[in-house]
Amino acid sequence: MTTAQPLVSRYLWAAEQQATWIPAGRLVEDRYHAISPQLWLDTKPQEPPDVPSPLPRQALAYAHLYQYQLHLPHIHGFCSLNRSGEVLDIPLLDNIPIDSDGKLLPSPIAAWSTATPLYQAYWLWQAIELWAPLAGTGVLSSLVVMDNLRVDGWCLRLCELLPDDATGTKVTLSRLGTLWLQTLTGTSPEIDDRLRALFIKMQAEQASLRNVAATLNQIVLEQAAQLPLKWQIAGGTDAGATHQHNEDSYYPTPLELAQDPTGGKIAIVCDGVAGHDGGEVASQMAVKLLKIQAQSLVADLANSREIVSPEQICSTIAAIVRVANNTITVQNQSQGRTERRRMGTTMVMAIQVNQPISTPQGIGYSHEVYIAHVGDSRAYWITPQRCQLLTIDDDIATREVKQGRDVPWHSASRPDATALTQALGMKPGELIVPTVQRFMAIEEGILLLCSDGLSDRHLVESSWQDYAQRILEADIPLTEAVQSWLALAHQHNGEDNISLVLMSCQVSPTAETTASSQLANIERSAPQHSASDAKFRLNRAINLFLWMTTGIGFLAAVTIVIAFLHPDWVENWRRQLAPNPAPQAELNLHRRHNS
Known part of the structure; x- marks a missing residue:
């Protein structure tokens, strides 16, 4: 779940040309201090801004593009200005490109x-x-x-x-x-x-x-591909202070990491949906299915002879997520689970892709990282200078903002704000819309995946600075950082299960995996193209088998449901296929229906 964001001191951007005529130094509406013609400081941040209902037309573009908040601002409120007898509604934007001192970040030209x-x-x-x-x-x-x-x-x-x-x-x-x-x-x-x-x-x-x-x-x-790249990965989970069992699952555990053929390039956190019977089972199923398919994808891309586009990879990952969703859905149907008894889970997954890339120095590897998520488990990118939320929760609060009915801070205060709008296992695959994004690992940083047990009450945003520098400078082992963050969440959010996986990214020349060593490795393996091709075909066959078995399982579940709900249909089909069944067969069928 998420919690309402407090109204704290903030800089706002006064959008549109109407605001440019207000000079720096002026106080607008006895509240907003103009730092520059469009950059204003809210001097009364604890008071909510004006939010007209319904929202003015200017707000719709921000609402429809809310999912791109990594790049775009969003509406915080409005300010009414009187200019030449005309009242103007000025959108005030939050999540704007400023530094910690409230100064605009440089333009690309600068x-x-x-x-x-x-x-x-x-x-x-x-x-x-x-x-x-x-x-x-x-x-x-x-x-x-x-x-x-x-x-x-x-x-x-x-x-x-x-x-x-x-x-x-x-x-x-x-x-x-x-x-x-x-x-x-x-x-x-x-x-x-x-x-x-x-x-x-x-x-x-x-x-x-x-x-x-x-x-x-x-x-x-x-x-x-000319940069070195080294990943370290560690994860952990905690049942919380008030729970006897843990509905969270994560990958990789320490044992799984030692056996991971990808070398720690996949991270997954799943949170069984609270209040749904079988959430623990659903999260475990999702982690297992996602892990197998993601490992196969990483292997396929590592052996690809051509560069696969981000669009293709995103599409494949979305299909992998839907396979996991459909498998859990089949399980629900086969066990007759409906409504609140359906088992479900949120998920967030990171896959570091190593496509071989030709460079002037030889063969290197792509630094792509793909993030997929459904529900309210989150991904953050953390450096010593900033903490960036990479995902947006699939909940009622987000839905209201995307549909242009509310602004983020106000929508988060709704009583039903944290109710999920989608989770794996709760809808058929064609209705699940996973978000998949591509990022480049080109700076020193930490990728954090976590369940809402860590992100609730803005705990990540308030604590990341205690960990970022120490992790990246190796002052604290990654496993120790995981346990410390779990203990902090246990203290502040102990009413929920807590899970996280940390992936520390190093691209400095001191990283063990240098471009030259990658080149040497690829040269040593050059005579083994036939083995690579065989492995590539094997992975393709495994993928095909998994897709076929999932489809067969789904059809079987549908058949079971039909047989349970409409036994007369089954009887008609049976009579058409075998018009003169033996008496004993009729007796057996009768006994099964009665039982």
């Missing part, structure tokens, strides 16, 4: 010349990934106003959403290519020629969105 080629290409790739959702909401102009874009380390962020009709000019890839060509000067020599050629193609309308994304992705993977 940061460009000092950025690495990897960061340069990754910022552009993120912009292209946002193209389709922003186009579908009519706010593509947000990407072609360079001062509206900010960079937070590797992450591209936006100050606000700018409606397309406000610019008066149609936003196209050609326009974006022209903008990038004119403003992004000082590109790293390693990628300058390729980016310039891409921008020119975009400008001449000779490149599609898909081709632009593929080109940028290729550059990102090649640059990342």
Whole structure:
């Protein structure tokens, strides 16, 4: 579950052009102090802001794009301004791109010349990934106003959403290519020629969105593959202070980690849905199924001869999640579980993918990390400077915000805010919508997966600084950090089960897995292509077998349910297939129906 976020001191962004005429230093509505024309400080953060009902039209784009909150701000409230006799509703935005001192983060133009080629290409790739959702909401102009874009380390962020009709000019890839060509000067020599050629193609309308994304992705993977990469992983669970059994499950346990063929590249946390009979069974089933399929995917990609696109990998992971969902659903149906007796579980999974990538130094490996989740188990990316929530809970509070009926802080205060809108095992596979995202492991950091037993009461947000620096500087072993965080959650959130997995990412030259050692390993294994091919085919066969058995199990469960609910149908089918059954067979069938 989640809890309502307290109204704390915060900086807000006064969106839209109407706010730009307010000079720095002015106090608006005896509350908001203008630091700059659009950056305001709320001097009364404990008082809720004005939130009209229904929300004004300006709020709808933010609502529909709420799932992209890693990159986009969201509505906090509104401020009414009187200008020339006209009352204007100014959206006040939260989750804006500022540092801990309340200063705007640098724009890509300001940061460009000092950025690495990897960061340069990754910022552009993120912009292209946002193209389709922003186009579908009519706010593509947000990407072609360079001062509206900010960079937070590797992450591209936006100050606000700018409606397309406000610019008066149609936003196209050609326009974006022209903008990038004119403003992004000082590109790293390693990628300058390729980016310039891409921008020119975009400008001449000779490149599609898909081709632009593929080109940028290729550059990102090649640059990342030149970095060393080392993962450490540890996890743990605690039943909590008030529970006799634990409905959480996680992977890998210490024993499983020692036997993991992927070398610790998969992490899973599942939380059996509270109040549903069999939640513990569901979480264990989900972890087992997800682990097997994820291991097979990692092996397939490691042996792939061609780069598999992020879209394809995300689609495959979503299918894996649905297989786990359908298996639990079949179990529910075969046991006659309905409504509150259905067993279900939330899930969050991280898969570190090592695709072989050709680089000027030889063969390296991609640094891709895919995060999938259903429910309210979470993933965070933590560095000594920041803690970024990577997932959004599937609950009533989120649903209300996405549908444009409420703002996040107010929606979280609803009595039913934490009720889940989806979990594995509770719906047929075609109704489950897992969220799958791709990130690049290109900085020192910690990936935290956890159940709500840790994230409740904003415990992660209030405690991460006690762990980040110590873990990354090896002042505390990862296993000790896990136990310490579990103990803290036991103290503050002990009424729930608690589970977490930490994945510490090291990309410094001191990491054991260096690019040169990766090259040496690949060279030593070069004569063994036939063995790799055989393993690749075997993994494919295992995948096919798992999909077939899942499908057969589902059909069997459906047959059982039909036979239970409509025995007369079964009798008619039996008579058609065997019109003159032996008397003993009729007697046996009669006995089974009576029993």
